Amino acid sequence: MEIDTKSHLHESIPAEMSTSSSTVGGDATPTHSTMTDDLLSDYHTTPPLPQRKETVPWPGHTFIIREPISGKQLTIVRGDLRLEPHKGDQGGYHWICVEKNGWLGFCDPIHSMYMGHDSLGTFIAQVRHHKAHEYFCTQRHPDGGYLLLTHYKDWLWKMVIAEDGQKLVTTKGDGTAWEFIKV
Template identity: 30%
Template structure:
């Protein structure tokens, strides 16, 4: 049977169809696309309401809490810090270190923090702080009793050597040493008193409260006045400069 040749219009349509078919992406052509709905939902979920009032006690408390949980330091430090890990070797031989009484705490130094009224050291066990009797004449110094001094924005922080967590408080003002970064609730100021001793203070809203040792040794708490007098004893490795 004779076949008719395609007309000029049919030939043009076939060429266009061929061109379209060639340009269509195949299943192997994997391309990344944006999910606009999920993107908008994510943006909305983290946005702060425009009508929230920043001066109410409730909103201020939420902002204060967020300051301690969302900081640039958290992103940098949390990848490497493990506040619940404690070194197996919890004693340091004092034959290789020196203890400097009534020291002034500076960033990078390691210190014992003593309640001089009862000769007790502030220690940390699995993130929980307590006061334990100590004798500086003993052969060993527990790593749970050693704190690394840090500074940020004019405040000081104290990181436990054994546990790796910063001393601070939670929403209910219970003190512990679990935070892997230094933020608002882990920030202290120190006030030098007589005989080389210190008050340790923490910001309580717009006033400075004093950190005091509990009589039963179960930890510390914040009070407006009549706080504990603390002594910082620097732990100095032999060969290290004062």
């Protein structure tokens, strides 16, 4: 005895999931709608997630400068510039962006120290002036954020996190893309 599986299966499928066909030029062309299609159409009409508005480093504004993956921020701790997790309201992690001769500078309002670099390629915040070693410019990173670049001799060096995960050093290679959070 032979069972007609096609008609048996068709009877067990709910009407909204059935497939019908029409004949065009002798070929069977499916003209169907399924529950899956209906669910996917709802999925495609869902509004996109809101995009995070990125803040551009700009003179006259105060920022938290943060590495977005770890969430750690540039902070002065006992006189040293370091990458640290947020430490509450103790200060040392706000940076006033200033401009001099077209170069940006970042000054800690608590200690009045400018971020800069020493001659060994380590970033520091130990001077109260905005001169050549404290000059910065920024460059938009294609993946988001901004590179911090500083002038040294004939190069623009990028700021990068040192191997210890806390110090900040110069590099000619890939730099760290920083997030600027306006406060």
